[in-house]
Amino acid sequence: MSNHEGQTIIYLIRRTPLETRLFPELSDDDKGEENVVAKSQLQAGAILAKRYAIQEVVGLGGMGSVYRARDMHFPNVTKLVAVKEMINSAPDPLVRETIVQNFEREANLLATLHHPSIPKIYDYFTLESRSYLVLEFIHGKDMEAVINETNGFLPEEQVLTWAIDLCDVLDYLHKHQPDPIIFRDMKPSNVMINSNGDVMLVDFGIAKAFQSGIKGTMIGTEGYSPPEQYRGEATQAADIYSLGATLHHALTRRDPRLEPPFSFAERPIRRINPAVSPELETIVNQALEYEPANRFKSASEMRDALTSVARKTGMLVRMGPKTGPIKSEGIKPLWKFKCEDEIRGTPAIHQGTLYIGCYDHNLYALDASEGKFQWKYPTDGGIVSRPIIVDGNIIVGSEDKRLHVVSSRSGKVVWTYYTDGPVRSSPSIAEGHIFFGSDDNHLHAVNLNTGRMAWRFESADAIRSTPFVMSEMVYFGCESGDYYAINFRGEMKWRFRSKRAVTASTVGTGQAIYFTSVDGTLYALDPRNGWVIWRFRLGKSSISTPCIADDLIVVGSADGFIYAVEAKNSKEAWRFRTEHQVNGSPVLYKDSIYCGSVDGSLYCLEYRTGRLRWKFGTEGAITGTPLVFDDVVYIGSTDHHIYALLA
Amino acid sequence: MDKLFGWLFGSQPKTTEKAMDIANTAPLTEEQLKTIVSNQNPHFDLQQLVSAAGQSVGKQRELNEDSLLAITSTMAGNSGNLPFGLYVVADGMGGHQFGEVASNAAIRTVAGYIMKKFHPYLFQVKSEPMDESFQELMSAAVNEAQRIIQREAPGSGTTLTAALVIGQQITIAHVGDSRAYFVYPDGRLETITRDHSLVQRLQELGHITPEEAENYPHRNVLYKALGQGDILDPEIFTLAFPQPGTLMICSDGMWGVVAEQDIIRAINEAPNLQRACQNLVTAANTAGGPDNISVVLAQLIG
Numbered sequence: 001m002s003n004h005e006g007q008t009i010i011y012l013i014r015r016t017p018l019e020t021r022l023f024p025e026l027s028d029d030d031k032g033e034e035n036v037v038a039k040s041q042l043q044a045g046a047i048l049a050k051r052y053a054i055q056e057v058v059g060l061g062g063m064g065s066v067y068r069a070r071d072m073h074f075p076n077v078t079k080l081v082a083v084k085e086m087i088n089s090a091p092d093p094l095v096r097e098t099i100v101q102n103f104e105r106e107a108n109l110l111a112t113l114h115h116p117s118i119p120k121i122y123d124y125f126t127l128e129s130r131s132y133l134v135l136e137f138i139h140g141k142d143m144e145a146v147i148n149e150t151n152g153f154l155p156e157e158q159v160l161t162w163a164i165d166l167c168d169v170l171d172y173l174h175k176h177q178p179d180p181i182i183f184r185d186m187k188p189s190n191v192m193i194n195s196n197g198d199v200m201l202v203d204f205g206i207a208k209a210f211q212s213g214i215k216g217t218m219i220g221t222e223g224y225s226p227p228e229q230y231r232g233e234a235t236q237a238a239d240i241y242s243l244g245a246t247l248h249h250a251l252t253r254r255d256p257r258l259e260p261p262f263s264f265a266e267r268p269i270r271r272i273n274p275a276v277s278p279e280l281e282t283i284v285n286q287a288l289e290y291e292p293a294n295r296f297k298s299a300s301e302m303r304d305a306l307t308s309v310a311r312k313t314g315m316l317v318r319m320g321p322k323t324g325p326i327k328s329e330g331i332k333p334l335w336k337f338k339c340e341d342e343i344r345g346t347p348a349i350h351q352g353t354l355y356i357g358c359y360d361h362n363l364y365a366l367d368a369s370e371g372k373f374q375w376k377y378p379t380d381g382g383i384v385s386r387p388i389i390v391d392g393n394i395i396v397g398s399e400d401k402r403l404h405v406v407s408s409r410s411g412k413v414v415w416t417y418y419t420d421g422p423v424r425s426s427p428s429i430a431e432g433h434i435f436f437g438s439d440d441n442h443l444h445a446v447n448l449n450t451g452r453m454a455w456r457f458e459s460a461d462a463i464r465s466t467p468f469v470m471s472e473m474v475y476f477g478c479e480s481g482d483y484y485a486i487n488f489r490g491e492m493k494w495r496f497r498s499k500r501a502v503t504a505s506t507v508g509t510g511q512a513i514y515f516t517s518v519d520g521t522l523y524a525l526d527p528r529n530g531w532v533i534w535r536f537r538l539g540k541s542s543i544s545t546p547c548i549a550d551d552l553i554v555v556g557s558a559d560g561f562i563y564a565v566e567a568k569n570s571k572e573a574w575r576f577r578t579e580h581q582v583n584g585s586p587v588l589y590k591d592s593i594y595c596g597s598v599d600g601s602l603y604c605l606e607y608r609t610g611r612l613r614w615k616f617g618t619e620g621a622i623t624g625t626p627l628v629f630d631d632v633v634y635i636g637s638t639d640h641h642i643y644a645l646l647a
Numbered sequence: 648m649d650k651l652f653g654w655l656f657g658s659q660p661k662t663t664e665k666a667m668d669i670a671n672t673a674p675l676t677e678e679q680l681k682t683i684v685s686n687q688n689p690h691f692d693l694q695q696l697v698s699a700a701g702q703s704v705g706k707q708r709e710l711n712e713d714s715l716l717a718i719t720s721t722m723a724g725n726s727g728n729l730p731f732g733l734y735v736v737a738d739g740m741g742g743h744q745f746g747e748v749a750s751n752a753a754i755r756t757v758a759g760y761i762m763k764k765f766h767p768y769l770f771q772v773k774s775e776p777m778d779e780s781f782q783e784l785m786s787a788a789v790n791e792a793q794r795i796i797q798r799e800a801p802g803s804g805t806t807l808t809a810a811l812v813i814g815q816q817i818t819i820a821h822v823g824d825s826r827a828y829f830v831y832p833d834g835r836l837e838t839i840t841r842d843h844s845l846v847q848r849l850q851e852l853g854h855i856t857p858e859e860a861e862n863y864p865h866r867n868v869l870y871k872a873l874g875q876g877d878i879l880d881p882e883i884f885t886l887a888f889p890q891p892g893t894l895m896i897c898s899d900g901m902w903g904v905v906a907e908q909d910i911i912r913a914i915n916e917a918p919n920l921q922r923a924c925q926n927l928v929t930a931a932n933t934a935g936g937p938d939n940i941s942v943v944l945a946q947l948i949g
Binding site: 227255257258260261262290496497510511512524526528529530531532533534535568569570 | 724729776777779780781782783813814815816818843845848849851852854870876878880882883884885886887
């Protein structure tokens with residue numbers, strides 16, 4: 001029975017034994033009428049009341065259509081009007097009468113209002129069971145459409161301008177004499193943006209009479225309504241809340257109708273859209289206070305606050321958003337060490353010594369506390385994989401097609417193992433065996449003591465991912481996109497196909513294993529049988545290995561973002577934008593995520609929120625994964641350096 | 648005669664109690680206790696999914712607007728027989744016969760959609776790997792149900808709590824205030840769904856206490872229901888099947904009426920799942936049966 005246009009009321013009342021007959025009318029009639037409306041719409045060319053030539057339907061509401069029409073009383077010019085129709089088909093005469101009264105109420109209300117943001121009313125009349133309002137036609141779009149059609153976020157100054165104008169019109173309504181007018185339905189779809197970019201408030205059709213009826217009938221509209229509306233209260237503070245909700249939606253692009261009620265505080269604006277100034281965020285938050293008393297006392301008070309933000313942030317002479325809470329210059333490395341070529345691999349640490357491979361063919365051993373050189377071991381190819389340390393031996397693969405086992409004490413070779421392709425996969429150790437992949441399309445299982453092959457498993461393409469070992473199973477992907485689960489005897493238990501290469505390694509729990517693919521997907525699979533639990537679309541491809549941080553899966557992508565996804569429901573918890581591809585893998589240490597980017601920086605983020613704690617710039621792209629040990633972060637860069645930083 | 652009865656019914660000599668009091672026996676270790684307990688429980692070396700369901704119109708309604716579905720099977724496959732289960736409870740609303748239509752349509756559409764997808768794995772010899780994830784599948788099924796309900800019963804709505812069990816993964820799709828629980832043999836009960844009701848939301852925000860919630864006037868207001876709203880955003884998530892433990896899905900005619908302690912007891916003290924369902928439905932009716940009652944129980948054994 002309300003004439004919300006094209007909207008369904010989503011608050012439903014559950015039937016209790018005593019309330020059997022209270023509520024069906026609301027939503028049912030909305031729907032039912034829609035069918036009636038569709039059948040009996042005025043056609044283009046029809047002349048209404050011998051004056052309004054219907055041109056087209058511009059909107060559809062629960063009780064009728066909105067048309068664009070030409071006023072024929074002005075034959076020499078094209079004067080366009082909006083004709084809002086309401087079909088009154090209620091069978092109950094009392095209800096019919098109420099509907100007509102309400103319609104006339106809206107007409108009379110509009111006739112007393114004069115404000116640039118309120119459409120002018122020209123006429124109203126009733127023909128049989130249909131009533132019509134003739135209003136100023138607004139060339140433009142509603143704000144919801146503007147939000148949806150914008151790529152990325154709307155500029156802050158645009159939203160700020162609208163906010164100030166909306167406060168102005170609300171202030172006008174709230175100061176209306178003899179009685180203040182509460183708009184009660186502030187939301188993006190009720191705000192038109194005309195061709196000049198000015199806001200117009202439309203749909204004054206919400207009438208109190210409909211809502212204050214039987215207790216427990218309809219008690220609110222979607223997402224934008226304040227808590228007290230559930231108690232049937234509508235005050236100026238309610239309009240301020242809904243305006244806050246509207247602005248929150250416009251600034252974050254998060255539709256509150258898709259979120260639990262009153263959950264704006266769980267989606268802080270600047271976490272979603274860091275370009276918004278803290279000042280504007282504060283104002284929106286105050287408008288969204290749960291208790292009406294804590295919001296702005298009036299629309300004019302809110303307008304004044306907005307205006308001062310506009311002045312401070314230089315709305316017209318836009319100032320860039322302030323980025324980065326801490327400048328990178330503030331961070332000094334504990335030490336750095338220069339190799340002879342790029343470092344693309346990941347370090348390992350053992351008994352105070354840091355081991356890292358380099359493109360200059362060497363495996364370096366450095367004193368972890370000071371970065372002093374201890375020894376280097378030359379291979380015949382670049383090293384991109386991560387070394388692993390077992391029984392005093394360092395094991396590392398090289399582009400020279402070999403796996404090298406080197407004594408940590410002497411830096412001399414113990415034994416080497418040949419494959420038929422470069423070894424870019426990092427080794428994993430379990431049950432006395434080394435598992436690693438090679439570009440020769442095999443996963444090799446090598447006896448740790450003898451250096452002899454136990455078995456090798458043939459895959460469809462080169463294996464560059466690190467095998468993940470869990471519960472006597474080995475999981476790895478290869479460059480064809482095939483993904484395998486094999487047991488310790490080298491027998492395949494299941495296989496999965498992603499659309500592109502799986503270069504990244506797997507992490508997992510007993511419940512699920514996680515890996516990314518160049519097809520731009522983060523996968524969660526059942527480790528026992530390979531069924532897909534969920535998929536999460538990344539912006540671009542990924543070769544970054546995920547990291548498990550409590551119930552979040554954190555991973556980077558070539559689109560430049562670091563994503564955090566909830567393990568349980570695959571929803572994005574946060575994302576953080578770096579300036580270039582994120583090909584390295586994030587790691588968790590205490591409550592921070594550390595991750596490098598091709599933009600050259602190492603980022604430290606708060607893992608729950610993705611908030612930047614600090615970043616450290618190097619002179620080259622970072623593609624490796626940091627190592628954090630004893631409150632020190634070690635990271636290699638393509639600027640030939642390895643850095644040690646305080647975590 | 649005493650002896651005979653003692654032999655027949657296992658009654659013990661009167662002196663035993665006294666002897667027990669002074670007896671100093673070695674306590675059983677945790678390991679031993681576990682073995683004894685596990686030997687008493689059913690066990691299969693391949694995991695088996697078992698289930699039972701119960702429904703009642705209640706004592707105060709004439710119509711049953713709840714709908715329920717429970718399918719339990721195994722999927723034969725290369726890597727062994729995989730437990731397969733689909734359990735759905737829907738509680739229709741809208742204040743007239745449309746509530747029933749909505750809950751019916753919800754069950755049929757969701758189950759139909761999912762069973763069609765699993766048809767090749769259950770009933771065909773050759774099958775391609777599925778190109779959708781469990782969560783995508785559930786989401787698509789719920790959205791299909793939304794579309795069908797808006798077409799078949801416009802204006803009505805229904806809750807929907809569905810659980811798809813594949814192996815040890817339970818993927819839940821949830822809208823409204825029917826609930827899914829894990830009930831553990833040690834007497835814990837964990838609510839794994841979140842009610843989409845105003846009263847629940849106000850509790851989450853700390854604006855009313857659980858005690859106030861009991862008597863809150865708008866207890867029956869939902870902010871999300873299948874069939875309602877332009878945009879439906881069901882909660883979809885995956886959890887590991889509790890082992891040991893019981894998955895329970897029920898409508899508010901059960902959880903709103905029977906105290907948690909009684910639910911736990913009804914499940915943990917029953918000799919089997921069928922009896923547990925019976926006990927739960929009886930408990931709800933004994934408490935007045937103000938609403939339709941639906942309950943499904945499932946266990947993964949082995």
